Amino acid sequence: MNSMELESRYTSGVYGKRPFTMVRGEGATLWDENGRSYIDCGAGISVANVGHSHPVVTAAITSQASTLLNCPEMFYNDQRAQFLSRLAAILPGDLDRIFLCNSGTEAIEGAIKFARLSTGRSEVISTVRGFHGRTMGALSATHNKKYRQPFMPLISGFSHVPFNKIEAMETAVTDQTAAVIVEIVQGEGGVRPGSRSYFQALRKLCADRGALLILDEVQTGYGRTGSMFACEQMGIVPDIICLGKAIAAGVPMGAIGLGGRVTDLPKGSHGSTFGGNPLACAVANAVLDIYEAEGLVERSAQLGARLLEKLQAIQSPIIRDVRGMGLMIGIELRQRVMPFVLALMAEGIVVLNAGPNVLRLLPPLVISEAELDVVVERITAVLQPEVVG
Numbered sequence: 001m002n003s004m005e006l007e008s009r010y011t012s013g014v015y016g017k018r019p020f021t022m023v024r025g026e027g028a029t030l031w032d033e034n035g036r037s038y039i040d041c042g043a044g045i046s047v048a049n050v051g052h053s054h055p056v057v058t059a060a061i062t063s064q065a066s067t068l069l070n071c072p073e074m075f076y077n078d079q080r081a082q083f084l085s086r087l088a089a090i091l092p093g094d095l096d097r098i099f100l101c102n103s104g105t106e107a108i109e110g111a112i113k114f115a116r117l118s119t120g121r122s123e124v125i126s127t128v129r130g131f132h133g134r135t136m137g138a139l140s141a142t143h144n145k146k147y148r149q150p151f152m153p154l155i156s157g158f159s160h161v162p163f164n165k166i167e168a169m170e171t172a173v174t175d176q177t178a179a180v181i182v183e184i185v186q187g188e189g190g191v192r193p194g195s196r197s198y199f200q201a202l203r204k205l206c207a208d209r210g211a212l213l214i215l216d217e218v219q220t221g222y223g224r225t226g227s228m229f230a231c232e233q234m235g236i237v238p239d240i241i242c243l244g245k246a247i248a249a250g251v252p253m254g255a256i257g258l259g260g261r262v263t264d265l266p267k268g269s270h271g272s273t274f275g276g277n278p279l280a281c282a283v284a285n286a287v288l289d290i291y292e293a294e295g296l297v298e299r300s301a302q303l304g305a306r307l308l309e310k311l312q313a314i315q316s317p318i319i320r321d322v323r324g325m326g327l328m329i330g331i332e333l334r335q336r337v338m339p340f341v342l343a344l345m346a347e348g349i350v351v352l353n354a355g356p357n358v359l360r361l362l363p364p365l366v367i368s369e370a371e372l373d374v375v376v377e378r379i380t381a382v383l384q385p386e387v388v389g
């Protein structure tokens with residue numbers, strides 16, 4: 001059996017898959033098993049921000065693998081110490097205590113625990129179309145019924161209010177609210193950025209009512225939106241920030257940054273076997289080296305603005321809206337998106353969907369202008385009425 005047949009036979013079946021077997025990547029290029037190349041505008045869902053097979057990442061993995069892979073947090077470790085201090089230095093404001101974990105959903109899970117612990121309150125408010133992960137706590141904060149319904153009852157004390165509408169939060173946040181969890185740009189929910197005035201008012205509301213503001217920057221963080229963290233563009237500092245995806249270039253890792261309003265956490269109140277392991281930390285250090293050396297945050301802002309402008313200029317009756325921040329761009333269609341996603345794959349471009357009718361672009365931040373020009377050209381050709389019936 002080939003890879004597709006083997007996976008189909010032995011996988012759990014929970015993933016909807018595209019019929020392509022990817023075997024290699026370099027920069028913003030992916031290759032399938034037949035040697036066909038694709039321009040990657042998904043970056044593994046905003047993971048490969050430094051591109052695939054970056055030599056600095058490869059060197060860090062190789063070196064750390066032959067030094068020390070695992071070191072639980074009962075001990076100190078050189079790579080972890082370095083990464084904690086470097087991340088604290090780039091996180092905004094007073095977010096200078098960090099819990100390391102292994103994925104985005106774990107970062108949300110930990111943030112919910114820390115917020116309940118710190119405030120002594122239990123209620124958590126998130127937003128309509130918000131996506132925060134699929135473990136039970138994060139799923140309770142996630143809005144989409146399709147993900148939630150089969151697993152009811154979820155954790156009590158969670159509610160959802162419309163996104164980017166401060167009046168809804170003003171009504172919902174009370175003296176029982178432990179935390180509000182929001183994304184700056186709703187990713188899975190359709191690439192929908194909130195406004196600066198909304199986030200500033202939300203920041204103040206949470207502070208006034210004694211609730212913690214948790215920003216889920218799992219997808220928007222690490223330069224994706226044209227600043228290292230998207231909250232910088234909104235002029236706010238959350239009480240807790242959740243990170244994942246790109247921080248170790250594909251080696252699983254998540255992080256929770258804690259600000260001054262989060263009280264000291266009792267020993268033993270949370271933990272993780274793999275959290276803060278030396279391999280992930282060594283790669284995370286290499287990732288920060290690459291961001292500095294290659295100016296990836298500025299690159300995201302510049303290339304993103306150029307790409308957005310070109311996409312907004314496409315004339316097509318299928319397109320309803322083109323929006324985004326940095327290299328996080330959504331093209332909302334008047335039709336279902338999956339046939340267009342597959343048509344683009346056939347043209348050698350990997351793109352993502354965000355919900356049923358938004359085409360999502362999250363290319364590696366190292367992608368070239370020339371590659372983006374090819375992407376625009378092929379998207380223009382594919383998003384025409386006669387291409388997909």
Ligand code: PLP
Nearest residue numbers: 103104105131132133187218219
């Ligand atoms: N939060 C956001 C905003 C996400 O986009 C995702 C994943 O797509 C998650 C949380 C969950 O991350 P993970 O899949 O690493 O658990």
